Amino acid sequence: MGLPEDRERFRAVGESRREDLTEFISHGDLGGSGPHQVRIPIKIVDLPSFEYDQREVGGVGQAEGGQPQPGQPVNPQPDEGDEAGDPGEEGGDHEYYEMDPEEFAEELDEELGLDLEPKGKRVVEEVEGAFTDTARAGPKGSLDVDELFKRGLKRHLATDFDEDYVREGLFVDGAGVDEVFTWARESHIPVSRAWIADAAGEIETERGEPIESVARWPDFETLEADVDRESVGERIRREGLDTIPFRREDERFRHPEVIEQHERNVVVVNIRDASGSMRETKRELVERVFTPIDWYLTGKYDAAEFHYVVHDAEAWEVDREEFFGIQSGGGTRISSAYERVEEILESYPFSEWNRYVFAAGDSENAGADTQQNVIPLMRSIDANLHGYVETQPGGKTKNARHADEVEQALGDAGNVAVARVTGPEDVTDAIYEILSTEESDE
Known part of the structure; x- marks a missing residue:
């Protein structure tokens, strides 16, 4: 077996030792990945290599100072205090197993038992098929x-x-x-x-x-x-x-049959509560649910566009880098986010775009805002799927009623999913709850 075969064998061993996908989603470092490349840390076995000594030395087999005398060490010993070889200064080398969103979606399907079939919407091209159509006029x-x-x-x-x-x-x-x-x-x-x-x-x-x-x-x-x-x-x-x-x-x-080719495209609007009650732990749980869903939908669809909306008592759109970190000291009015969603989706007709609206927060909302405003807005906004993720580490508080009210009012709608996350161990279950709802949608 030659060096190239050894290298591939070491690489295969390293990839087999990468973090399990569900473990990575629940506990791994998601920040090392980008929108179009998922990087899962792995421990790579050091690959053997040969190096030439670049120092100018004497002839082959000679040490410094010429031919060694009997009893003289062949290799000079480092001086006392020499930094070379000091143990324990560096950790083990890590590399990454990299996958694109398509591979991520395929593997998540296998891991969670999902099988979402994207729907073709916008016509992007008309092509000529077989000569199966006829007309009263044409070339002889x-x-x-x-x-x-x-x-x-x-x-x-x-x-x-x-x-x-x-x-x-x-x-x-x-x-x-x-x-x-x-x-x-x-x-x-x-x-x-x-x-x-x-x-x-x-x-x-x-x-x-x-x-x-x-x-x-x-x-x-x-x-x-x-x-x-x-x-x-x-x-x-x-x-x-x-x-x-x-x-x-x-x-x-x-005449050739005219075949319309439809692009499987999707627009996703992610909503997050940025009010004062959304502490760091809650924000991290939102990131662990939303980020893999973004990767998954990117991998499933031909074209995917994402918008990110945060809200306290008011709502505003941000970029993805800001979305998971922003926190304000204001109150909470979730309907303000859905009003902003309506404005965003005006540019994405439901007849041409698949549309997903995902919201997350700790289920706290002002007064009767959920019943009077949010639920009617969710009913009026056409979407393949509306999802709400409740993040309440350690259990629900007395004021956390939004998820329950949405589930009670829209649980039978067929395109509404509610998931609850109390810790990292609930993340993959929440992802399955949301995406499997879309899977069964007709």
Whole structure:
């Protein structure tokens, strides 16, 4: 086994020792990753290597000062206090297992048993498919000969009839052209009155006497009982088919099917309570839930855009770097954030964009704001999924009612998920609760 194989073997060993994905989400350092690259720390085994001594030395096998004398050490010993080799000064080397959001989403699906299927929304391109569509006009080279033949044959079969059988109707006692035409129509024979009149004229010419004076049958019922009517199919099988009369309206020209390709795109609005009650521990739990969901949706969709809104009694939009760290001393009015969400989503029509609205906080809200404002706003904002994450380390406080009220009012809506996180051990369960709700949405 050569050095390249050894290196790959050491690398495989290192990757197998990376932090478990759920453990990384719950307890790992999420800050080392970016929006498009997830970096999971691993302990890498030092890879063996050879190095040349760059110092100017004597010939091969010679130490400083020339050839060593018997009993003299070959390698000079470091002086007392030499810093080289002092033990315990550095920790073990760490590297990172790096994955893009697509790989992260795939692995999270496996870890949590998820299988979210993104929906295509906005049409980004129209492409030509197979020549399966037809039109009445087109280049001669695209004429659909099969379709032309089928249409001509269909008309021929629909308009053909047993001419000898109809002529016999002219030999019914007292029957003229009008009577024969009425009888033919009642018998579902597709013959025109003009054809019957022409046939009557031919018979009169041959006989030299009016058609009414020639009689073979006392009535039409006797004719039908004594004369067999031959079907079109029987006659074609017997005589074959010499020609099929085609018409211009039978022509159909083949065109490629126009296929609309839809981009699987998503806009995500993340909301966080920044009021004075949201201490560092609560903010960290929000980050541990929202960050993996952002990675997951980035990996699932072709295009993903994110907006971040924080609020106390008022709401304002921030960038991602500020989102998890901001804290204010103000009160809490959650509806202010949803009012801001409405403004943001005006630029993302629901007919063209998948839309997710995720909010998090400690479930404390001012007065009746949840019932009177937030719940109506959630109902009016079209979204694939509304999620709320309650972060209450150590248990719920008396004023933490928002999650319960949302769940009670909208729990059966089909696109609303409520999750509760009291510590890092609840994070992956909360992520599953939110994303599995979208999975079952129709």
